[in-house]
Every structure is written in C-alpha cells, then in structure tokens.
Amino acid sequence: MSRPKAGVSHPVFARLFARCGAVAERLGAGAHRDELLAGLEGRVIEVGAGTGLNFAHYPASVAEVAAVEPEPYLRARSTEAASRAPVAVRVVPGVAAALPFADGAFDAAVASLVLCSVPDQGAALDELRRVLRPGGELRFYEHVRAEAPSLARLQRALDLGWPHLAGGCHTARDTVSAIERAGFTVVACRRFRFRPGVLSTPVSPHAIGRAIRHA
Ligand SMILES: C[S@@+](CC[C@H](N)C(=O)[O-])C[C@H]1O[C@@H](n2cnc3c(N)ncnc32)[C@H](O)[C@@H]1O
Known part of the structure; x- marks a missing residue:
C-alpha cells in the first residue's frame, strides 16, 4: 500500500477559496455550519479545516477541537481563526489519510x-473511524453526486478536469454511500441544493448529516 502524501500545496486555489468561502458564508453556508455542529460535545477532530470557517460555530459544549489542515496558507489562516474561536481549537498539520492521533481519541469528527x-x-474515512471512539459520531457537510441523472453525467465529465483547477475537488463523489461503506451508520441526512456563485451548479447538490461509528 502506498503511503499518503504528507502535505498538500494548492497556493492559488487556497487564496481563491479563502475569498469565495467568505462570500458563501454570508449566502447560507454559515447557517449550514450551525446545523452541522449543533449539539456536539467533548473532544472533536476536524479534518481539512481550511480557513477555519467552522470554528465560530462550535457550541460551548465542545471541550476541544483538533483541527488538521495540510495546506500551509490555509493552515496559517485557520490558526488566526482559532485564536478568535469561542472554544479551544488547536490547528495541526496533517492529511486525512494519516491522522496524527491515537485510536479512539475523539468523541466526534467533522468533515x-x-x-x-x-x-x-476510503482511506480518509478509515482514519476518521480509527480516531473516533466506538459510538462516536461523524458530522458531515459535503457537496455530493447529484441525484438527477443529467447533472450527475455533467459532474462525471467535469471530473476529468475540475480537480486540477479546484485543489483536487471532485464533483461526482457519492460521499454518503462512502461513509456507510467505511463502517458508519448514517442516522440523519438532509439533501439540498446550494448555489452561492455562478460557477457552482456542478457542486450544488449537498448533503448534511450525522453518522455513528459502528462498535
Ligand atoms: C474546500 S476546502 C474546505 C475547507 C473547510 N473544511 C470548510 O468547510 O470551509 C477543502 C479543504 O480540504 C483540505 N484538504 C485537501 N486535501 C486534504 C487531505 N488529503 N487531507 C486533509 N485535508 C485536505 C484543503 O487544504 C482545504 O482546506
């Protein structure tokens, strides 16, 4: 099995995402993040924290967030955001497929x-499962493969080039099924369209929900 790469470098996309992410926040993503994180408790791991847009939305019942971010520019931005967060957030380097934490170290994980x-x-979800305690929950907020066949076809075609322009992002992944395959039970899942910008139709189908790690 090949080792996961230790870091990620997408300097142009990182800066673009930092701008567009702030706009999407005002157009509805902020409310999605409230929904994503509501009621979380205990020790939480967040993977790929980006600029730290989730941090302001963690409830006070969270004891500590370990936020993993591999991209240097985004890690610097999320470290700044951590200093303003309402709960304790520690930002660390790392990639989702090789998380620098012990088995069962967290009560909840956020993707x-x-x-x-x-x-x-699959490798990222296996790692999230490993660092969660049995019965711990994975909260997810992801853009996903469209249920409409025509948009799903467009997503598959775009995935030949889109990841090269968008920091490795794929539009056609069936993420909710992948979560189930990785040893979680999805206990809540709301699907909706969210289109904060003119180019965001291919990534407009979203899913937000909770999954429980099997024992
Ligand atoms: C679209 S941004 C989302 C950032 C943040 N999670 C949010 O909700 O705003 C995608 C993030 O995934 C991170 N990422 C990319 N590859 C990764 C990997 N292999 N492991 C962990 N994070 C990764 C990027 O650096 C970036 O921060």
Whole structure:
C-alpha cells in the first residue's frame, strides 16, 4: 500500500477559496455550519479545516477541537481563526489519510467540504473511524453526486478536469454511500441544493448529516 502524501500545496486555489468561502458564508453556508455542529460535545477532530470557517460555530459544549489542515496558507489562516474561536481549537498539520492521533481519541469528527478533495476517500474515512471512539459520531457537510441523472453525467465529465483547477475537488463523489461503506451508520441526512456563485451548479447538490461509528 502506498503511503499518503504528507502535505498538500494548492497556493492559488487556497487564496481563491479563502475569498469565495467568505462570500458563501454570508449566502447560507454559515447557517449550514450551525446545523452541522449543533449539539456536539467533548473532544472533536476536524479534518481539512481550511480557513477555519467552522470554528465560530462550535457550541460551548465542545471541550476541544483538533483541527488538521495540510495546506500551509490555509493552515496559517485557520490558526488566526482559532485564536478568535469561542472554544479551544488547536490547528495541526496533517492529511486525512494519516491522522496524527491515537485510536479512539475523539468523541466526534467533522468533515465539511473536504471529502470531495482528499485523494482517497476510503482511506480518509478509515482514519476518521480509527480516531473516533466506538459510538462516536461523524458530522458531515459535503457537496455530493447529484441525484438527477443529467447533472450527475455533467459532474462525471467535469471530473476529468475540475480537480486540477479546484485543489483536487471532485464533483461526482457519492460521499454518503462512502461513509456507510467505511463502517458508519448514517442516522440523519438532509439533501439540498446550494448555489452561492455562478460557477457552482456542478457542486450544488449537498448533503448534511450525522453518522455513528459502528462498535
Ligand atoms: C474546500 S476546502 C474546505 C475547507 C473547510 N473544511 C470548510 O468547510 O470551509 C477543502 C479543504 O480540504 C483540505 N484538504 C485537501 N486535501 C486534504 C487531505 N488529503 N487531507 C486533509 N485535508 C485536505 C484543503 O487544504 C482545504 O482546506
């Protein structure tokens, strides 16, 4: 088995994402993040934290967030955001497929708009499962493969080039099924369209929900 790459470098996309992410926040993503994180408790791991847009939305019942971010520019931005967060957030380097934490170290894990971008979704989900305690929950907020066949066809075609322009992001991944295959039970899942910009139709189908790690 090949070792996962230790880092990620997408300097242009990282800066673009930092701008567009702030706009999407005002157009509805902020409310999605509230929904994503509501009621979380204990020790939480967040993978691919980006600029730290989730941090302001963690409830006070969270004891600590370990936020993993491999991209240097985004890690610097999320470290700044951590200093303003309402809960304790520690930002660390790392990739989703090789998390620098012990088995069962966390009560909950958060994946938001990241399972589209990891090179190997199965490996990332196996790692999230490993660092969660049995019965711990994975919260997810992801853009996903469209249920409408015409848009799903467009997504598959776009995935021949889109990842090269968008920091490794794939549009056609069936992330909710991948979560189930990785040893989780999806206990809540809301699907909706979210289109904050003119180019975002291919990534407009979203899923937000909770999955429980099997024992
Ligand atoms: C679209 S951004 C989303 C950022 C953040 N999660 C959010 O909700 O705003 C995708 C993030 O995934 C990160 N990422 C890409 N490949 C990764 C990997 N292999 N492991 C962990 N994070 C990764 C990127 O650096 C970036 O921060």
